[in-house]
Amino acid sequence: MTTSSQISRSFCPVSCALDILGDKWTLLIVRDLVFSGKRYFGDFQNSPEKISTNILSNRLKKLEEGHILLRHRDPANARKVIYMPTEKCLDLVPLIMELVRWGAKYVPGSNVHKNLSQRFEQDPVEFMAEIRQSLYRE
Amino acid sequence: MTTSSQISRSFCPVSCALDILGDKWTLLIVRDLVFSGKRYFGDFQNSPEKISTNILSNRLKKLEEGHILLRHRDPANARKVIYMPTEKCLDLVPLIMELVRWGAKYVPGSNVHKNLSQRFEQDPVEFMAEIRQSLYRE
Numbered sequence: 001m002t003t004s005s006q007i008s009r010s011f012c013p014v015s016c017a018l019d020i021l022g023d024k025w026t027l028l029i030v031r032d033l034v035f036s037g038k039r040y041f042g043d044f045q046n047s048p049e050k051i052s053t054n055i056l057s058n059r060l061k062k063l064e065e066g067h068i069l070l071r072h073r074d075p076a077n078a079r080k081v082i083y084m085p086t087e088k089c090l091d092l093v094p095l096i097m098e099l100v101r102w103g104a105k106y107v108p109g110s111n112v113h114k115n116l117s118q119r120f121e122q123d124p125v126e127f128m129a130e131i132r133q134s135l136y137r138e
Numbered sequence: 139m140t141t142s143s144q145i146s147r148s149f150c151p152v153s154c155a156l157d158i159l160g161d162k163w164t165l166l167i168v169r170d171l172v173f174s175g176k177r178y179f180g181d182f183q184n185s186p187e188k189i190s191t192n193i194l195s196n197r198l199k200k201l202e203e204g205h206i207l208l209r210h211r212d213p214a215n216a217r218k219v220i221y222m223p224t225e226k227c228l229d230l231v232p233l234i235m236e237l238v239r240w241g242a243k244y245v246p247g248s249n250v251h252k253n254l255s256q257r258f259e260q261d262p263v264e265f266m267a268e269i270r271q272s273l274y275r276e
Binding site for chain 2: 008009010011012013014015016017018019020021022023024025027028031047048049050088091092094095096098099100101102103104105106107109110111112113
């Protein structure tokens, strides 16, 4: 990902956000990082959407360059690379919860994750606190 | 847009929503329909992101097939085609406001639309009522 001034199509924040997030895969990786605690390349490949190796490599690189995830050596196994969400990544949770709400409402057959949506809507602050806690527990 | 069962990569509502919305242009058209009251093909082309004719045609067709907009003859000029947002389209406003919030926070140089964000955060119900009112005023 180059700097925003190089890639921005306009100064509109919707457009600027979509310059970074606007594709079919980036927010699925964010979902997996935040909600499923996925940390390794193979973990992301195992998601039901079956992302291809080259798209996954490309998006992980862009997410790292955009400071949405941190990539480092796994302290438990120096031959493995581990990916961790940043604060900028966690701040995408409300956006993802809106995709959950809209998708579940309008796309027949999509699992509702009703419990997840309800918890977020009832108390978004507590919901975020629980997500943070789950990250630190690992 | 084919039916959701034909295109869905998984049953996850995030993935299902991204099957429809996950690109750099679709939500800009929704933004223009809802926030700028754009109604004609040329209006969308005049946005600062300068969408190309073929991408615009493709996305308008998909949005119509997905019941996110209605396409009909302009009552004021039968030779012109007019596009109108549906309820499913208006229900994307909270998602767009999340893009506004995240984009303005993290992408340097993006206009903040602070007033818009504040109004939405303070009273989303009133905010939506105002948007609906602006649609009916036209």
